[in-house]
Amino acid sequence: xxxxxxxxxxxxxxPGLDDHLLSCPSCIMRTHAQYYEAPPxxxxxxxxxxxxxxxxxxxxxxxxxAIAASVLLVASLTWNLSMLRSRVDPQQALAGDVVSAHxxxxxxxxxxxxxxxxxxxxxxxxxxxxxxxxxxxxVEGFPLLGGRLExxxxxxxxxxxxxxxxxxxxxxxWPSAATAATSETRNGYHIESWSSDGMAFWAVSDLNEGExxxxxxxxxxx
Amino acid sequence: MLETMDSGRKQALFEQIVMPHLxxxxxxxxxxxxxxxxxxxxxxxxxxxxxxxxxxxxxxxGRAWLLAVVRNTCFTWLKKKGEESAVEFDEQVHGSAGDAPxxxxxxxxxxxxxxxxxxxxxxxxxxxxxMILRELEELSYKEISDIARVPIGxxxxxxxxxxKRLQLCLAGALK
Numbered sequence: 001x002x003x004x005x006x007x008x009x010x011x012x013x014x015p016g017l018d019d020h021l022l023s024c025p026s027c028i029m030r031t032h033a034q035y036y037e038a039p040p041x042x043x044x045x046x047x048x049x050x051x052x053x054x055x056x057x058x059x060x061x062x063x064x065x066a067i068a069a070s071v072l073l074v075a076s077l078t079w080n081l082s083m084l085r086s087r088v089d090p091q092q093a094l095a096g097d098v099v100s101a102h103x104x105x106x107x108x109x110x111x112x113x114x115x116x117x118x119x120x121x122x123x124x125x126x127x128x129x130x131x132x133x134x135x136x137x138x139v140e141g142f143p144l145l146g147g148r149l150e151x152x153x154x155x156x157x158x159x160x161x162x163x164x165x166x167x168x169x170x171x172x173x174w175p176s177a178a179t180a181a182t183s184e185t186r187n188g189y190h191i192e193s194w195s196s197d198g199m200a201f202w203a204v205s206d207l208n209e210g211e212x213x214x215x216x217x218x219x220x221x222x
Numbered sequence: 223m224l225e226t227m228d229s230g231r232k233q234a235l236f237e238q239i240v241m242p243h244l245x246x247x248x249x250x251x252x253x254x255x256x257x258x259x260x261x262x263x264x265x266x267x268x269x270x271x272x273x274x275x276x277x278x279x280x281x282x283x284g285r286a287w288l289l290a291v292v293r294n295t296c297f298t299w300l301k302k303k304g305e306e307s308a309v310e311f312d313e314q315v316h317g318s319a320g321d322a323p324x325x326x327x328x329x330x331x332x333x334x335x336x337x338x339x340x341x342x343x344x345x346x347x348x349x350x351x352x353m354i355l356r357e358l359e360e361l362s363y364k365e366i367s368d369i370a371r372v373p374i375g376x377x378x379x380x381x382x383x384x385x386k387r388l389q390l391c392l393a394g395a396l397k
Contacts (some may be wrong), residue, residue: 038248
């Protein structure tokens, strides 16, 4: 007999079944041994455990990466641009300083430290105040009005003030290895610069450009 | 084949190949540990082990592969508990077929069926495992030999002796 026979006997309530089962442990197991089913919830417990074991890698947030990247790009561009703007030509910066010093001298009460048309008075006044001796020159048609101490390009500078009708000319001078020649107009002020004998010269005035050039020509000739 | 799969794919494959055999895993663990709580713990641990070594799954039968893991987990579990000695059952000491009851004279009744459970649980581990795998899971001798890590011949002899012992036990319970 085999187990198929046993199944048939069982279905038919055959009284010979018990005998068969006892003679066949295999059959008795297959027909009567308990098959344990997993308790409900065990599958979910296991799945939870596996998820912990194997955490799904977070998807890379490309969207946010893109936003962050563009923010960085804009910030970097802005910074570079501002750096570019702020990197002003030192000569240009100095021209600005010269104009500022000129305007300051006219608006304040501090045009002249030593009011004198005599360069023999003005020149000695600078002694002991600066470590160079500015070239004092009489310039025809541009009377010397006096001198003043200035501070330009990180140096003490001598300011010589010449007049022309109601206009003032500030001539700044200080020792400088090289000063590029400049000729420009800012805020209505003309600026001229040159270099001579290791000295920088900056002339600034509200005089018209032609007359300022004349002044410089005469000054340099003398 | 599974070596390079990403974690999402691994999870999906595991769900498809291994998870459907939870009842078989639990049934085997329940019979081998003879304890409800142990069975659940063993099955959980076995699934974790199976998942970790899922890369070694070669595409054979998922149920047999899982049951091998469950069987080994049970084996180490019980050894840790010091409950079972995995000592080979000695046929000479434990009796022979000559003691088989005369089936014609014994009537199987409810009491006998009730004692079936006790008799099965009373079998040593190595008999119980082949009997459960053969009679309840209906695995082939080859599959059982892989799971129990013994030659096919040993599987067959253990089955034969296990059945005899079950028969003896039932007969004894009916006396």
